[in-house]
Amino acid sequence: MPGKWLQKILTTVYTLLLYGFIFLPVVVLVLFSFQDSRLPIMPFKGATLRWYEAVLADSRLIDSLINSFIVAMSSSVVAVVLGFLAAYALARFHLPAKGLQRALLTAPLTVSYLIIALGLLIMFNALGVAPSLWTVGIGHVVINTPLCFAIIYSQMGDHQVNIERAANDLGANEWQTLLLVTVPMMLPSILASFFLAVTFSWDEFIISFLLSRFEVTLPVEIWSMLRSGLNPKTNAAGSLVFMISIVLLLVAELLVFRRIKQK
Amino acid sequence: MRQSANPESLVVTITRQGSGFKRWRLVLPALLWTVAFFVIPFLFMAVMSLWHRIGGEIVATWNLDNYVEFLTKPHLVKSLLNSIEISFCVTVISIVLAYPLAWIIAERVPARWQRTALILAILPFWTSYVVRSYAWLLVLSKQGIVNTFLLDVGIIAEPLAIASTRYATIIGFVHFFVMLLTLTIYANLKQLSPNYARAATDLGAGPLRTFWHVILPLTLPGIMVGAFLTFVLCIGDYITPKILGGSNELVLPQVIMLQIGRRADFPNAAAMSIILMAVVIIAYLLCARWLKMERT
Amino acid sequence: MTATVEIKQVSHRFGDFTALNNINLTIEAGSFAVLLGPSGCGKTTLLSVLGGFLHPTAGSVHLGGTDVTNVPPAKRATTTMFQDYALFPHMNLQDNVGFGLRMQGQSKKQRLSKSAELLALVGLEDSKRKKPHELSGGQRQRVALARALAVNPDVLLLDEPLGALDLKLRRQMQDELKAIQRRIGTTFIHVTHDQEEAMAIADKIIVMNEGQVEDQGTPESIYLKPKTVFSAAFMGEANLLQGRIDKFADDIITVNTDLGQFSLNKKCCVNSNVNVNDNVKICFRPEHVLAQDNTMDNNVNLGNTRVSDRAFFGSHQRCQLLADDGKTYIANLPQSQLIKNDSVMQLRINSESIVVLLA
Numbered sequence: 001m002p003g004k005w006l007q008k009i010l011t012t013v014y015t016l017l018l019y020g021f022i023f024l025p026v027v028v029l030v031l032f033s034f035q036d037s038r039l040p041i042m043p044f045k046g047a048t049l050r051w052y053e054a055v056l057a058d059s060r061l062i063d064s065l066i067n068s069f070i071v072a073m074s075s076s077v078v079a080v081v082l083g084f085l086a087a088y089a090l091a092r093f094h095l096p097a098k099g100l101q102r103a104l105l106t107a108p109l110t111v112s113y114l115i116i117a118l119g120l121l122i123m124f125n126a127l128g129v130a131p132s133l134w135t136v137g138i139g140h141v142v143i144n145t146p147l148c149f150a151i152i153y154s155q156m157g158d159h160q161v162n163i164e165r166a167a168n169d170l171g172a173n174e175w176q177t178l179l180l181v182t183v184p185m186m187l188p189s190i191l192a193s194f195f196l197a198v199t200f201s202w203d204e205f206i207i208s209f210l211l212s213r214f215e216v217t218l219p220v221e222i223w224s225m226l227r228s229g230l231n232p233k234t235n236a237a238g239s240l241v242f243m244i245s246i247v248l249l250l251v252a253e254l255l256v257f258r259r260i261k262q263k
Numbered sequence: 264m265r266q267s268a269n270p271e272s273l274v275v276t277i278t279r280q281g282s283g284f285k286r287w288r289l290v291l292p293a294l295l296w297t298v299a300f301f302v303i304p305f306l307f308m309a310v311m312s313l314w315h316r317i318g319g320e321i322v323a324t325w326n327l328d329n330y331v332e333f334l335t336k337p338h339l340v341k342s343l344l345n346s347i348e349i350s351f352c353v354t355v356i357s358i359v360l361a362y363p364l365a366w367i368i369a370e371r372v373p374a375r376w377q378r379t380a381l382i383l384a385i386l387p388f389w390t391s392y393v394v395r396s397y398a399w400l401l402v403l404s405k406q407g408i409v410n411t412f413l414l415d416v417g418i419i420a421e422p423l424a425i426a427s428t429r430y431a432t433i434i435g436f437v438h439f440f441v442m443l444l445t446l447t448i449y450a451n452l453k454q455l456s457p458n459y460a461r462a463a464t465d466l467g468a469g470p471l472r473t474f475w476h477v478i479l480p481l482t483l484p485g486i487m488v489g490a491f492l493t494f495v496l497c498i499g500d501y502i503t504p505k506i507l508g509g510s511n512e513l514v515l516p517q518v519i520m521l522q523i524g525r526r527a528d529f530p531n532a533a534a535m536s537i538i539l540m541a542v543v544i545i546a547y548l549l550c551a552r553w554l555k556m557e558r559t
Numbered sequence: 560m561t562a563t564v565e566i567k568q569v570s571h572r573f574g575d576f577t578a579l580n581n582i583n584l585t586i587e588a589g590s591f592a593v594l595l596g597p598s599g600c601g602k603t604t605l606l607s608v609l610g611g612f613l614h615p616t617a618g619s620v621h622l623g624g625t626d627v628t629n630v631p632p633a634k635r636a637t638t639t640m641f642q643d644y645a646l647f648p649h650m651n652l653q654d655n656v657g658f659g660l661r662m663q664g665q666s667k668k669q670r671l672s673k674s675a676e677l678l679a680l681v682g683l684e685d686s687k688r689k690k691p692h693e694l695s696g697g698q699r700q701r702v703a704l705a706r707a708l709a710v711n712p713d714v715l716l717l718d719e720p721l722g723a724l725d726l727k728l729r730r731q732m733q734d735e736l737k738a739i740q741r742r743i744g745t746t747f748i749h750v751t752h753d754q755e756e757a758m759a760i761a762d763k764i765i766v767m768n769e770g771q772v773e774d775q776g777t778p779e780s781i782y783l784k785p786k787t788v789f790s791a792a793f794m795g796e797a798n799l800l801q802g803r804i805d806k807f808a809d810d811i812i813t814v815n816t817d818l819g820q821f822s823l824n825k826k827c828c829v830n831s832n833v834n835v836n837d838n839v840k841i842c843f844r845p846e847h848v849l850a851q852d853n854t855m856d857n858n859v860n861l862g863n864t865r866v867s868d869r870a871f872f873g874s875h876q877r878c879q880l881l882a883d884d885g886k887t888y889i890a891n892l893p894q895s896q897l898i899k900n901d902s903v904m905q906l907r908i909n910s911e912s913i914v915v916l917l918a
Contacts, residue, residue: 011363011367011371014363014364014367015364015367018360018364018384018441019383019384021438021441022384022386022387022438022441022442023386023387024402024408025387025390025395025398025399025401025402025438026386026387026390026398028398028401028402028408029390029394029397029398029401032401039406040401041401041404041406041407041408041411042406042408042411081292082292082293082296083293085289085290085292085293086289086290086292086293086294088289089286089287089289089290090290093286093289094286095286095287095290101290101294104294104297104298104302105293105294105297107297107301108297108301110495110543110547111301111499111540111543112495112496112498112499112500112516112539112540112543113499114499114500114501114516114519114520114536114539115305115308115499115536115539115540116301116304118308118519118523118532118533118536119301119304119305119307119308119536120300120304121523121529122304122307122308122311122529122533123303123304123307123308125529126307138300139300141296141300142296142297142300142301145293145296145297146297149293199389202391203391203392204392205392205393205501205502206501206502210523218391219391219392219393222391222393222394222397223393223502226393226397226506230400230401230404234394234397235401237394238390238391238394238397238398241390241391241394242389242390242391242394245389245390245391246386246389248389249389
């Protein structure tokens with residue numbers, strides 16, 4: 001019995017310590033975003049919303065937020081479409097060199113973003129393509145397509161083949177089957193991969209940093225804010241981004257994971 | 264048994280009715296995208312690594328000088344070693360910290376609270392990646408919360424210099440990967456049938472021996488995947504070491520960024536990137552070999 | 560809507576494996592046909608050929624006299640009811656049932672009324688807004704049936720539709736399937752490996768083995784007059800006794816066996832080309848063994864046997880009889896007969912019911 005109590009105490013203490021470690025930086029970040037002083041350090045000098053006002057008044061920051069949103073949404077749509085079609089074809093059709101195709105499609109997952117970014121930068125430089133949000137989007141599609149492909153491909157089961165055959169048997173052509181049966185049937189994994197892709201693109205730094213010039217994404221803008229050192233305004237910006245992400249997460253939870261649970 | 268081979272064959276025959284292109288067209292966009300924006304850029308980079316930047320001009324010299332230069336300059340080799348050391352430490356520490364937490368959530372937290380516990384454990388994951396490192400700077404800097412606390416309590420007399428050292432980098436990384444690995448290991452543990460543990464207990468193994476001989480080996484392949492992922496993401500990261508580690512001890516991605524930024528020395532940066540990639544491939548081969556041995 | 564199905568010289572190969580070997584079959588319009596055989600016999604492959612999912616290596620398929628071998632599933636007047644039902648998981652029942660009509664371009668109103676009608680036919684009119692995952696196995700099976708029938712197919716193909724159901728539900732669904740088939744008159748072709756199911760529902764049974772048709776006919780003719788040893792053994796229990804034709808005389812044939820020589824009416828030979836000296840199997844069903852007190856003249860006596868085991872089965876008792884040739888024969892005897900283990904008993908069989916098959 002004492003052993004059991006000891007175990008309980010140990011697991012509780014461990015859990016609290018680790019949750020403390022995990023939450024420490026977030027709590028400090030959010031807390032000092034309300035700091036009524038020019039430095040986000042101890043002691044805490046009372047609450048103010050002026051740093052949030054400063055953030056919302058910062059048009060560069062707001063622009064970069066909109067840029068990030070546009071790049072994340074559009075690159076994720078492209079990545080999901082490319083990944084889904086490839087997963088569908090490789091799961092359903094007998095194609096030559098399937099293993100090689102799968103390896104090629106998932107290869108970018110194992111390469112550091114820095115290397116992908118540098119390769120694209122060198123190529124675009126050589127071809128005379130100017131850095132822009134377009135090139136950032138291209139880079140994000142490169143890193144997210146393998147992710148979407150892998151997630152959707154892993155959910156393409158053989159039991160779905162008969163469902164598609166049934167649709168075909170009842171008179172649906174290839175595209176009707178794809179749009180009316182396969183896509184709705186795969187919707188949970190399609191949405192899951194889409195939200196993951198949005199998260200990754202939203203948060204991505206190095207590709208955005210190297211492949212953009214005048215118009216930048218949010219992580220790059222925050223990065224340039226960091227140059228000014230510790231500043232409660234950066235805290236406020238970071239806290240705001242955190243809250244936006246949490247809202248996005250809640251939307252994903254309600255839209256996607258509830259569906260998956262339902263199954 | 265023969266019947267079971269049929270479904271696959273059915274699919275084959277259906278598709279045989281289409282022409283060659285009809286079968287290819289769906290996979291083609293993704294393949295073309297990957298070739299155009301991943302394979303070809305890589306080839307550009309590989310070629311670039313054989314050239315040289317001489318007097319502000321990039322010249323096609325076609326030799327391995329960049330690689331030789333890298334391996335003969337101690338401070339460059341040191342940055343590679345820093346990268347490997349830090350990534351290795353982060354991987355080990357993260358697994359050691361995350362495994363018990365994942366186990367507690369999977370085995371000790373009541374089933375209906377597990378999802379909440381898990382979401383809480385990975386919630387800070389959704390702070391922006393740049394912001395997360397910055398937040399750690401608030402915690403670890405000389406006037407940061409840790410030093411203030413320790414000074415106030417009187418444990419230390421002088422503020423600890425954690426920020427701008429490799430320890431800060433490691434802490435920042437570990438924070439991120441503990442969350443990631445808790446998620447992976449939890450998923451692994453939940454996949455195991457509880458009957459494994461029951462069978463082991465039934466056959467007389469205590470909790471520790473059950474864990475060591477049954478649970479751990481069964482979750483090992485999943486852990487190795489997580490470990491590999493951690494190592495790869497760590498070793499290629501620029502932001503965390505840049506913000507937290509500062510410029511006292513450079514890691515390889517920082518050196519690469521210096522080549523690009525300050526000097527526009529793309530040939531050198533390309534060669535270093537390929538060396539970085541080689542390290543990742545070696546890590547992969549080590550993991551793969553080790554995994555195979557475990558399975559037999 | 561209904562149509563005759565003709566299969567002409569159909570063969571199919573998967574690589575080196577011959578799944579179908581020169582199949583010739585005619586299934587009358589409006590009949591309920593069952594393809595029966597063990598797993599791997601080619602019955603599912605044949606069904607896929609009929610449905611258009613497989614293009615046969617050789618031969619042709621005709622529906623109502625038209626060659627449809629090159630017609631894809633979508634354009635064929637057949638629909639398939641899949642073994643795993645293959646319901647669309649994201650659609651409710653009325654959308655599932657109405658899918659085929661939607662593909663035909665029918666209006667929403669038409670679709671709704673037709674799917675309501677069909678859901679009523681299978682007794683699920685109250686569940687039309689449910690999703691497939693809310694249903695039991697038997698209910699899913701009914702929805703699959705309704706969906707397949709909604710497009711008014713000439714031929715409905717059923718791929719082991721009752722395989723996943725428990726025994727009691729399966730018997731119930733067999734009756735329902737048969738009743739629905741009678742009502743709508745569509746040709747049903749049903750695949751199963753369960754001979755009781757086949758007998759329960761079929762107008763015509765086609766016994767398949769190793770890619771070939773072994774036997775076909777009504778359930779009675781296949782059970783009572785099987786044409787091959789395989790067919791006899793697969794359609795329920797059969798005792799087989801090795802023998803050789805000794806002579807032919809008028810309508811009487813004489814057979815030598817390990818259990819003695821006896822004569823049978825020539826009608827017992829289902830194969831017309833039996834000759835003297837041919838090796839044959841004498842086949843008789845356990846229920847054709849005569850009870851001790853049966854004084855019927857027309858019988859074949861195979862000598863004394865020892866009762867090695869008996870078990871009470873309710874409607875009959877099942878005995879294992881050890882004969883002089885060292886083999887055990889099964890007899891289903893009336894429950895009233897007093898039988899003890901190790902007692903001696905004459906093995907007598909109603910000679911009318913014996914079938915002589917080429918070995």
